Amino acid sequence: MSGQRINMRINGRDYTLIPGKDFEVTETLSELLRERLGFTGVRLSCKQGACGACTVLLNGRSVLSCMMLAVEADGCEITTIEGLPADDPVILAFANETDPGYGTAMQCGFCTPGFVLETKSLLSENPHPTREEIRDGLSGHVCRCGVYQGIEHAVEKVAQAISEEGK
Numbered sequence: 390m391s392g393q394r395i396n397m398r399i400n401g402r403d404y405t406l407i408p409g410k411d412f413e414v415t416e417t418l419s420e421l422l423r424e425r426l427g428f429t430g431v432r433l434s435c436k437q438g439a440c441g442a443c444t445v446l447l448n449g450r451s452v453l454s455c456m457m458l459a460v461e462a463d464g465c466e467i468t469t470i471e472g473l474p475a476d477d478p479v480i481l482a483f484a485n486e487t488d489p490g491y492g493t494a495m496q497c498g499f500c501t502p503g504f505v506l507e508t509k510s511l512l513s514e515n516p517h518p519t520r521e522e523i524r525d526g527l528s529g530h531v532c533r534c535g536v537y538q539g540i541e542h543a544v545e546k547v548a549q550a551i552s553e554e555g556k
């Protein structure tokens with residue numbers, strides 16, 4: 390693979406990169422995105438597939454970017470949190486969650502990009518998830534601040550709002 394060009398579209402912009410020159414062939418996608426290309430919304434915590442912090446969208450589906458090599462993303466379209474508009478409904482749902490009894494959906498914000506992108510992926514596959522399906526869909530994500538109730542409620546509300554809009 391070293392020396393061959395690979396192509397990716399990241400947040401709407403095309404990149405052509407040479408493994409072995411622009412990045413090491415052994416680098417993960419998370420390392421390439423965060424450390425080489427500056428997409429610091431890709432959080433790195435466990436680096437072993439156990440926390441969900443490094444989640445990105447690969448061709449619209451959530452993946453753990455610490456668990457795949459950068460070269461495996463050749464030809465793919467990638468979205469990090471930086472690629473979503475500030476008024477994305479899922480971002481707004483997380484930012485605005487304050488309903489009594491649920492608390493916030495964001496405290497320190499470290500886990501938030503991963504949760505938001507997982508929610509995007511979940512709702513694109515299943516626009517009307519039940520509470521159990523939301524829990525199941527987000528179960529690979531760890532929030533060290535423990536605001537799980539607020540997150541679940543924010544996702545329920547944004548799913549409902551999107552489905553109302555579609556009526």
Ligand code: FES
Pocket residue numbers: 432433434435436437438439440441442443444453454455456
């Ligand atoms: S950093 Fe990738 S799953 Fe934890």
Ligand code: FES
Pocket residue numbers: 494495496497498499500501531532533534535536
């Ligand atoms: S809000 Fe702090 S880790 Fe989730």
